[in-house]
Each structure stands twice: as structure tokens, then as C-alpha cells.
Amino acid sequence: MNSKMKEKSNSVVKIDAGGVYYKQLNISLREATSNGTRKIELYNVHGQRYIGTDLDKPVEIQIFGTPGNDLGVFMNGPRITVRGNAQDGCGNTMNDGEIIVHGHAGDTIGLSARGGKIFVREDVGYRAGIHMKEYQDKKPVLVIGGTAQDFLGEYMAGGVLILLGLNLSEGGYHKAKFIGTGMHGGVIYLRGNIEEHQLGREVGIAELDENDRRILKRYVTEFAGHFGYDAEVILRSRFIKLFPCWLRPYSRLYAY
């Protein structure tokens, strides 16, 4: 199957992805970006996996439809905007770039991310941010506008995870359980209420300090910019900070 490359006007390459196999679609993306294209629009996307994998140019990709699993896997620089919902494994092991989802996302969003930013307007599924990590200036950021299902931030080793709960009622509670189970790095900022039993044993709760506020403001402002919210209003709410109680929870386990 050949991809149907429609036109290249105003340096926007439009690709009709209808019926195009994922391998061919990613070849088309690689060709377009290596030819210097900086704006790509994908239409009729229906479940093609790994869109944007391995791309390392600062290209803007707009996706119309429903991209498949592992959107932006290993991506290193592009900005992907999804005009719809994302499936499982979005931003898997991403190194740099941005993914902006104008809808909800499935399970394990941001898994093992090493850098870059992901913004989701609505809810996410299970295990969001599982094993995100950071090293020096590489620090992944995941901002979720709605709520999350269980195991948010599971085994989190680094990065910033922000859960805004904008669709919760006034004083409403997130339903997620096992939040931060196995967490040993990074930070979660959470708006909306939770009870202590919803947290994993490895997680502590704290108030935000000045530095936290600065980080939160920066990313909530970006989130609000993407989806047309008023950042000031969001930031006026109470946030809590979740942090790992131990950086090396299993150190003793391996000491003997």
C-alpha cells in the first residue's frame, strides 16, 4: 500500500492515512521531515501504531482521527497534536517533543518517558506516567486535565505529573486507587480530593512550596494555552504534592 501524499502547499504536507499501513505511514513521515517539511497534517487516522516514532526534527504533526497505540514512541522533538482521542501507550519512552491530546487517552500514557511534554484535555486510563524518569535536564512532564484511573504514577522514577481533575464536581474526589505505587522519584501535583487509602505505601503528601508553585504555574499555563482555559482560575484551587518517601525503596533488598 502506498501512502497518498496529497499536496504540499504553504509547506504543509497533508497525508490521507485512510487504509495506509502503519509502517508505510511512518516511512512517509520520515521522508517528509527529512525533506525539510515542518508541518504535516494526517487525515483519516484509524489506529495506526507508532505514529511519529523516532522522528527527531522539530516538525508539527496534526492528527485528525484516532491514532493507534504507542503514539510518539521514542520520539525526539516533534509536536504532535491529536484532534480526537489517543489510545494506549501514548508517548512511550519519548525523549523530547510534545503530544497534545484534545480528548482522552488510554492506558499507560507517558510510560517510561525520558523527556518532553504531554498534555491531555480529558481523562486518562490506567497507569498514567508509569516509570517516567529523569536525568539532569531531561525531565518529562505529563499534564492531565480530567481524572485518572488506578495506578497513576506507578513506579514513577522522575519527571512531573500534574492531575487537574477539572471535570470533578466542587469538592469532588478522584476515584483512582494505588496512586504512586512503587514511586521512587519525581513529583505529582494533584488538584481535587483524594483519601489517603487511595495512595500507594511509597507516597507522602505535602503542601506545595514556592518552587513547586513555580513549576506548577509554568505547566498549567501551557495546558491552559493549549485547551483554552484560564490558568489563573485553575491555579487558585488547592493542590497537593505527592512525593516518594524513599528514593531507593529496595536498596536493602539488594544489599545482601
Place this chain on the structure above:
Amino acid sequence: MRDIRQINNANNDDKVIDACSIFGAMDRSGGAFSGESVIKAIANMHDRGNGLGGGFAIYGLYPEYADHYAFHIMYLSQQGKQETEAFLRDNFETIACEEVPTRPTPRVTNPPLVWRYFLDINGCKLENQSEDDYIVDRVMKINTCLGDSFVFSSGKNMAVFKGVGYPEDIADFFCLEQYKGYIWTAHGRFPTNTQGWWGGAHPFSLLDWTVVHNGEISSYGINRRYLEQFGYHCALQTDTEVVAYAVDLLVRKHKLPIEIVAKILAPPFWSDIERLPPQERKLMQALRQTYGSLLMNGPFAVIIANNGEMIGLTDRIRLRPLVVGEKGDMLYLSSEESAIRLIEPELDRAWIPTGGEAVIGRLKEEPCFKVAGVDTITTAEAV
């Protein structure tokens, strides 16, 4: 034990690891629709399977024989067919029978014989059994005692079509474009721990029940032993078989509503039960204590169906995906949202249910059962 490895496994793998695809579509107003959209949707998830199993269940399929048990039987040999047909003659009145129409499909190799029989129990000795018990008993006998014969389905006004191949190829092989139904469920298989063979393809079925499954029932051994006490014998060498028998036992025999059955297959954790209001806590404790052996452990997403009902359920920590889509009276369940959007781009609502939360679609005119105090169950009713 028969050697089923000879049947079909083009890849000759001992074990491969990936994910299956499941898909279900139901018109809750009961309108029968062609399966073309469902075939398109399951084919869109082609890469989740590996061609070692594909299948479909269709409800509202045989309105002209709606009062008769429709048996779809697979034969691995002519001798098996002869033995089984003699058995059917002894036990049933055959209203009609024929070979299930197929067409040569290049990617479906070495297909077995598949026949369908419309059977009546009139005049047969029921031995103090209900008609349904009589059927279950005979299905178990064919599957375990007769040679080379396996019952794919045995319900009324429904049937299962399945085999070794990608689901779109199996649909082509069985000419499924010619059928209509108000519920279609579909499966693309990637066998993990058991052989790829025709009997091991999904859906698994008994009476009106069908199950398609993505995942692995780690508790298979315990579940199987428990079900054996009630006369269910697992003969198809795949874990999913226990789910079909478990729902038959719990709903048909033990008269439990499917909302409660969901809490038996995927029960809340003890730590969650402790926090429930007293009455609900007592109920959940009783369920776990009574039916601990029917807890389905391990990762699963299943679509269970019977006449008038389609149910989606995942394990309680949702180790396999399930997405729900609604458009008017249409209810869709799928491993991936893109497969739903491919055939219904403008959904009224699409959402991801919580692990262990049953999503239940029912025909509009059917009475809706509500369980007092169990408010965590989503009942996807047509408005």
C-alpha cells in the same frame, strides 16, 4: 488425549506473546444488521492477532428456527461426523441440517467440516432435567466422549463461526456477509499458552452464552475443577472456555444477575470491601467466600453475550484494554477505540470503563435488573 497439534498451526510456535483483539456491536432496539462493519472493525486490529484464530458470534441469526437449538459442530473426520450424527439421532429430533456454507479462502487452510443442526427435544426423555440442562449434558458428551467432534455453539437463534485464520479471513470463509444479527461479537487471536487450533478459536459458547477474551485466565485450573463438580467438562484446551461455563452456571443455574456475576469473576479487593457500607460489604464478602473458585485471576478483557444482552468486563486492575462507544441504540465494545471510530466516526459517547466494572447492554424491551446498593456498575441502557 487426542493430538490436536496436527490440526493447524502454520507458525508451529510453542508460545507467542502479544494481545488478542475483541470487538462487539449491539443494536439495543433489536434491529438486525449485517456484519460488514464488524468485520471491518476487527480487521482494523489485525496486528493484535497472528492468524491463529478468528471468530464471530451472531445473535438473532436464525429467526426461522428461533425455537430450536442451533448446533454448530466441527468434525475433524468423517467418522466423527457419523458417530455424532448417530448420537444426535438418539437424543434429538432434527428439524433441519446442512453443511455450513463456506467458500475457498486462500489463507484458511485445512478447514475441518462444519455442520449445523436445528434440534428439538420434543419426545426425548428429559430425565428430570430442564431442556437447557439436557443440552449442556449432550454438548459435554459430544466434546469429551465422541471422536473428532466439537460443538462450536448450541443456543437458540444464535451461532458461532470460528477457525484458524485472521478474523477477516474466517468471515470470508464462512460467507458471513450474508448474515444479519442484532449482536455481533468478534475475536482476533494471538494464542499465548495453548495451541492455535479450530476448537481453540473464540468465541467459546454454551447454550446462548458466548465469550471472546483478550488475556489469560491464570486461575484456569481452579475454575475448571470447580466447574467439573457441576458437570462442565473443559475439552477445548483454552482458558477462556471456563468463562462461558461459569456464566452459564451462575446466571442460568444459580439465578444470579449478571451484575453480581461480574463481582464474582472480578471481585473487589478485600481492602475495598472493608470500606463498603455494611450491607454491600456483607454481600461482597459472601460472594468472595461462596464463589472464590470462580474468581478469574490474571489479565482479561471479555465480551460476554447471550440473547438480548452484551456485557464487557475487564479484570479489576485492567491489565487488558476495553473501550465503550455509544451512538443512539448502538453499543460498541472494543480493544481499541479506533476500530469503533472507523465504522462510527461520530459517537455520542466514548469512554473507558474501570477495571472490574461491567458494562451491560440490553435490549430495550427487556426488563432492567438493578441491584440495590451496588452503584459502581455501569448499565449502558439505550435512552
